[in-house]
Amino acid sequence: MRVMKLNEVINTTGLSRSSIYAYMSKGNFPKPIQLGPRAVAWVEGEVVAWLQEKLSARDYRR
Numbered sequence: 001m002r003v004m005k006l007n008e009v010i011n012t013t014g015l016s017r018s019s020i021y022a023y024m025s026k027g028n029f030p031k032p033i034q035l036g037p038r039a040v041a042w043v044e045g046e047v048v049a050w051l052q053e054k055l056s057a058r059d060y061r062r
Contacts, residue, residue, distance in 0.1 A: 003033065003041035012047060 004012065009020060023029035030050055032040035 002044040003035075004044050004047060005041050009042050009047055013051065 006017060006020070009015075010017060013020070015023070020029060024031055030042055030046035032042045035041055
């Protein structure tokens, strides 16, 4: 399992930090795992699955 820090999630998704946390608060983005008292990371597979969901939704509308 590979984990991604926030900067990598931002670069991968194209979302801003505030957008990521806003989506998370609404339950529309994977939640991070706690690595330490002040460190979190996202599971790469969950972020990729979220992106694939967005891609499928886009392709379905056509």
